[in-house]
Amino acid sequence: MTLAPRAVLVHRRTEYEELLAHHGTPGQAAFFLAARGRSVTEVEERHRRQADALARAAAAVPLEWRRTRVERADLPRFLFEPEDVVVVVGQDGLVANVAKYLDGQPVIGVDADPGRNPGVLVRHRADALPTLLPAAVARTGARHLEERTMVEAVADDTQRLLALNEVYVGQPGHQTARYRLTVDGAPDSASDSGTAGRSSSRPPVDDRPRADPPEPQASSGVLVGTGTGATGWCRSAWLERGAPLALPEAAAPALAWFVREAWPSPATGTSRVHGVLDGGRQLVLTVESDRLVAFGDGIETDALELTWGQSVRLGVAATRLRLLG
Template sequence: MTLAPRVVLVHRRTEYEELVARHGTPGQAAFFLASRGRSAEEVEGRHRRQGAALAEAAAAVPLEWRRSRVERADLPRFLFEPRDVVVVVGQDGLVANVAKYLDGQPVIGVDADPGRNPGVLVRHRADALAALLRAAVARGGAGGAVEERTMVEAVADDGQRLLALNEVYVGQPGHQTARYRLAVDGAAEAQASSGVLVGTGTGATGWCRSAWLERGAPLALPGPGAPALAWFVREAWPSPASGTARVHGLLDGGRQLALTVESEHLVAFGDGMESDALELVWGQSVRVGVAATRLRLLG
């Protein structure tokens, strides 16, 4: 017997929930906010809007379908099924958080607070979800307009692997000076810098764009679906032992960037999630390039 489709609702704790958990009671949380010149009503309002969007999204799932719910902190322990439809209720960044745990499942982004989020990845309102879910399961997920977005992958020489939707950062955990040997297109250079960013076209609107602007826009950034990555060395430092000749570029056509660690400890993490990082020690190498996995975003 064929299993009914399963919808996985992904959300994260609101700022209000985190404040109450930290301070013990709503009253103490409100006192803390007031002491910082902030309004508890505004924070509670966002909390209520997200709760309402999540409830409306859950109600849109057909009764005969299966459903599950997972909070962002539990994503590393959650087992997605190949035919899941993933509904992200929250902010654009939450789509990036879940993308690295998926393998082709269609994703629908629901904006929990319209007008506050850019809405690049969470494009839909909860009241449109019922029709989108039907489209997502039609013909194996091809019933709706699916946009495939490039992801970036970092693979260490010991088998550690990391996926990201926006960018991968390789550098010192405290963002201090990192020492490594960078190699691309067969040429290598020893460098000392604040780390290396390798980003996708999706990430070209965030951290990588900041590096691109500071560098004077030296290259054309890839589009979200282009099988290419832009890379930037942050604050490369010239010295007798380190160079600055290779500080940015594009990776396309299957090309990769390789870094060999020449510090005691470096890390590689994706999409700003420093708590989920590859740990790299002296002499280890990591290769960064376009991932085979792509985010399938239902538009």
């Protein structure tokens, strides 16, 4: 017997709920804001819009489907099923938060606060879900599933991390990160990739990709981002660097990487501070600090822990986000 699809409604606590959790009562929260020249009305209104969008999303789920809800903080402990259709109700960043836990399940982004969110990933309104949910299961018709590239970080002890926007590798206390950087799989510029005109007396040239020699670096960390992330943190780094390269498109199997504030010294270099990873190339960092971390999409609480001598590889992930257009 085939299981009915399950709608998983993903949301996060609102600012108003955070205030209540901290201050205990609505009156205390209102007093706290009023004492600082702010009104509780604006956060109450955003809370109301979020609750309304969630209620309408739940009501749109077909009666024969299964359904559940999961709050962002519970995502690391939630088990997604192959039959799931994931409905993200909230901000664009919430889609990135959930993407790392999925394995091909279709995602529908619902904008809970139109006009406040850019709507890059949460493109739909809750009122459209009666049509979108069956389309996500049928995977036919006018709606299509857009596949977006993700970035993967894999440590030499098999720790693994996925991210939709970017992975940051650096010192957790925002001090100087020390490491050796290698672009693995970069074509050897000295090799002859062709065979025409090659003398029969010469040995054949090894055309396999070769890694550049590692460069010791000291910096504020390394950022490796996707085309989706090219609208956020990576774009900021790209602009500060003077737009030295073309940022990848969201679906392109390529990543852009940037070294933040590389420091030149007799022992550290700055010759490699940005680039594009495509064609299967990876960025390899070998740790030369007591401790570095790698985290994705700004979630520092879910990070890879890296100690002196360990290495981490960053490249295009086999997993892709499947977003309903």
